Amino acid sequence: xxxxxxxxxxxxxxxxxxxxxxxxxxxxxxxxxxxxxxxxxxxxxxxxxxxxxxxxxxxxxxxxxxxxxxxxxxxxxxxxxxxxxxxxxxxxxxxxxxxxxxxxxxxxxxxxxxxxxxxxxxxxxxxxxxxxxxxxxxxxxxxxxxxxxxxxxxxxxxxxxxxxxxxxxxxxxxxxxxxxxxxxxxxxxxxxxxxxxxxxxxxxxxxxxxxxxxxxxxxxxxxxxxxxxxxxxxxxxxxxxxxxxxxxxxxxxxxxxxxxxxxxxxxxxxxxxxxxxxxxxxxxxxxxxxxxxxxxxxxxxxxxxxxxxxxxxxxxxxxxxxxxxxxxxxxxxxxxxxxxxxxxxxxxxxxxxxxxxxxxxxxxxxxxxxxxxxxxxxxxxxxxxxxxxxxxxxxxxxxxxxxxxxxxxxxxxxxxxxxxxx
Amino acid sequence: xxxxxxxxxxxxxxxxxxxxxxxxxxxxxxxxxxxxxxxxxxxxxxxxxxxxxxxxxxxxxxxxxxxxxxxxxxxxxxxxxxxxxxxxxxxxxxxxxxxxxxxxxxxxxxxxxxxxxxxxxxxxxxxxxxxxxxxxxxxxxxxxxxxxxxxxxxxxxxxxxxxxxxxxxxxxxxxxxxxxxxxxxxxxxxxxxxxxxxxxxxxxxxxxxxxxxxxxxxxxxxxxxxxxxxxxxxxxxxxxxxxxxxxxxxxxxxxxxx
Numbered sequence: 001x002x003x004x005x006x007x008x009x010x011x012x013x014x015x016x017x018x019x020x021x022x023x024x025x026x027x028x029x030x031x032x033x034x035x036x037x038x039x040x041x042x043x044x045x046x047x048x049x050x051x052x053x054x055x056x057x058x059x060x061x062x063x064x065x066x067x068x069x070x071x072x073x074x075x076x077x078x079x080x081x082x083x084x085x086x087x088x089x090x091x092x093x094x095x096x097x098x099x100x101x102x103x104x105x106x107x108x109x110x111x112x113x114x115x116x117x118x119x120x121x122x123x124x125x126x127x128x129x130x131x132x133x134x135x136x137x138x139x140x141x142x143x144x145x146x147x148x149x150x151x152x153x154x155x156x157x158x159x160x161x162x163x164x165x166x167x168x169x170x171x172x173x174x175x176x177x178x179x180x181x182x183x184x185x186x187x188x189x190x191x192x193x194x195x196x197x198x199x200x201x202x203x204x205x206x207x208x209x210x211x212x213x214x215x216x217x218x219x220x221x222x223x224x225x226x227x228x229x230x231x232x233x234x235x236x237x238x239x240x241x242x243x244x245x246x247x248x249x250x251x252x253x254x255x256x257x258x259x260x261x262x263x264x265x266x267x268x269x270x271x272x273x274x275x276x277x278x279x280x281x282x283x284x285x286x287x288x289x290x291x292x293x294x295x296x297x298x299x300x301x302x303x304x305x306x307x308x309x310x311x312x313x314x315x316x317x318x319x320x321x322x323x324x325x326x327x328x329x330x331x332x333x334x335x336x337x338x339x340x341x342x343x344x345x346x347x348x349x350x351x352x353x354x355x356x357x358x359x360x361x362x363x364x365x366x367x368x369x370x371x372x373x374x375x376x377x378x379x380x381x382x383x384x385x386x387x388x389x390x391x392x393x394x395x396x397x398x399x400x401x402x403x404x405x406x407x408x409x410x411x412x413x414x415x416x417x418x419x420x421x422x
Numbered sequence: 423x424x425x426x427x428x429x430x431x432x433x434x435x436x437x438x439x440x441x442x443x444x445x446x447x448x449x450x451x452x453x454x455x456x457x458x459x460x461x462x463x464x465x466x467x468x469x470x471x472x473x474x475x476x477x478x479x480x481x482x483x484x485x486x487x488x489x490x491x492x493x494x495x496x497x498x499x500x501x502x503x504x505x506x507x508x509x510x511x512x513x514x515x516x517x518x519x520x521x522x523x524x525x526x527x528x529x530x531x532x533x534x535x536x537x538x539x540x541x542x543x544x545x546x547x548x549x550x551x552x553x554x555x556x557x558x559x560x561x562x563x564x565x566x567x568x569x570x571x572x573x574x575x576x577x578x579x580x581x582x583x584x585x586x587x588x589x590x591x592x593x594x595x596x597x598x599x600x601x602x603x604x605x606x607x608x609x610x611x612x613x614x615x616x617x618x619x620x621x622x623x624x625x626x627x628x629x630x631x632x633x634x635x636x637x638x639x640x641x642x643x644x645x646x647x648x649x650x651x652x653x654x655x656x657x658x659x660x661x662x663x664x665x666x667x668x669x670x671x672x673x674x675x676x677x678x679x680x
Contacts, residue, residue, distance in 0.1 A: 113442055
């Protein structure tokens with residue numbers, strides 16, 4: 001093993017038997033052992049990576065990709081089927097907080113139990129117990145039974161123990177979401193201190209921002225293989241882009257299968273909506289038969305990338321004599337904030353009614369909205385603003401923003417870093 | 423060797439788990455820790471009542487004859503019956519934290535053992551109270567026989583608790599096995615009451631020499647026979663080695679099976 005490395009993982013594979021019918025009883029083992037069906041699901045396929053001493057490395061990947069399994073192999077909770085894992089130094093894992101806590105015992109007693117499970121001796125715990133209590137901010141309650149603690153206090157105590165266990169290698173499984181914002185900040189600070197003190201850290205998380213701000217390097221595991229490895233920010237961006245693409249695909253696939261046909265029966269005016277609960281009103285001189293959201297590739301979709309052009313295709317029919325129609329659309333957030341709205345009259349178009357049926361297409365530049373669900377409003381009104389067929393909520397659709405900023409809308413923006421002007 | 427070193431490093435965990443178990447066991451009850459002594463005392467009272475008044479038999483001070491064997495037997499039998507599930511019950515911890523898995527059966531058996539030690543105080547009190555003479559030389563053998571019993575119990579608990587992870591039925595089966603085993607061990611009667619043709623059964627039973635030795639020391643006030651002691655030592659070492667070896671194989675897949 002290279003002296004510079006804290007962890008060396010070589011050609012590790014791991015599979016689980018997933019029993020379709022989990023028989024664990026003697027009878028089943030004895031009588032039906034050949035009949036018991038299981039799938040051998042390979043969770044890790046021949047992965048290899050090294051972690052250098054003092055490095056902070058993140059394992060990222062979607063649920064079930066194998067990153068937690070990797071962490072469990074590193075902690076020796078499980079053992080690989082093939083390959084080797086070598087580690088140098090004392091390993092401590094922050095996978096489970098508050099292990100062994102007994103509700104009837106005092107906070108102080110539980111510190112001893114919990115820390116001992118991490119492999120500390122009495123002497124070592126004695127030396128740390130004050131730091132732990134200090135860190136947990138529970139000094140006045142420390143001799144009360146743990147069952148009297150709030151869940152926040154409980155987690156604070158548990159985290160305080162875990163973070164004060166001195167180790168050369170620290171393995172962490174997304175547990176930073178502990179306690180209030182202040183305590184989280186404190187935990188994060190403490191992790192920074194640990195990192196600065198030269199401890200090797202392996203972190204499993206979904207939170208790209210934590211990875212970018214905390215880790216030197218990231219390893220993206222996808223379907224049991226290392227998809228990408230390197231500079232934390234680059235890997236996270238690649239991972240996020242992949243996830244976004246996947247999400248749009250999934251949402252659209254789900255939408256396609258969930259909406260067999262939105263073409264309405266001509267007579268059945270009451271059921272003419274994509275959303276069965278959608279309410280429409282108006283004088284019904286004309287009706288929206290169907291309004292379709294279309295992405296930049298020309299497909300009918302239920303989810304859009306925030307940086308792509310999109311179209312709304314209105315199909316309408318005319319019930320009574322009317323000369324001119326105004327088509328409108330609007331976008332709302334789920335909590336009712338009107339993000340955008342326009343209509344054909346505002347745009348200066350005049351839509352004359354010529355036949356019994358017709359189509360109008362609205363074309364738009366990219367939405368530039370943050371990721372989330374939005375409400376689409378669509379309407380037909382008369383030029384004098386009398387509603388003809390008006391849907392306040394025609395359908396809900398998803399937006400995926402690849403930029404991961406905060407707020408409601410996206411601007412293209414950059415930062416310029418320069419010398420201070422004197 | 424490596425595992426012994428590792429368990430030594432985790433000695434505080436063993437201590438904590440034992441401490442938690444003993445202290446946590448009677449938490450919330452009015453009498454609290456006193457139950458540790460009250461339990462054997464009340465049991466003794468029942469046995470005395472039943473065997474000196476209702477079901478008389480020829481053995482002198484039968485309640486004592488029974489009790490000095492019953493206390494070590496209860497230790498052994500609860501290790502087997504309750505200990506079978508000890509790994510499974512700590513499943514959450516095993517799935518999420520690394521520690522030498524041996525710690526769990528070790529602390530379970532140790533906690534039961536400490537309980538027996540406390541019960542033995544009651545036994546001593548009763549022996550003294552009954553006016554039976556104590557043999558100080560014989561008493562010197564008591565720690566030895568206790569250690570041997572501890573080793574047998576530890577080896578078998580490791581074996582059974584490990585297998586139970588893969589075959590849950592063992593846990594339920596253990597109760598009935600222990601009941602049968604009790605009758606196959608000279609707890610309620612002496613070896614002299616056993617028909618010759620069943621003797622081999624008792625000779626195969628690792629608990630026979632242990633119980634016989636306890637009774638020699640505490641009831642008869644005599645040094646156990648060399649033969650008994652040697653058999654007990656051999657049984658103790660063999661079961662422990664078997665237990666450690668098998669457990670060492672079984673533990674590799676605990677996290678997946680639980």
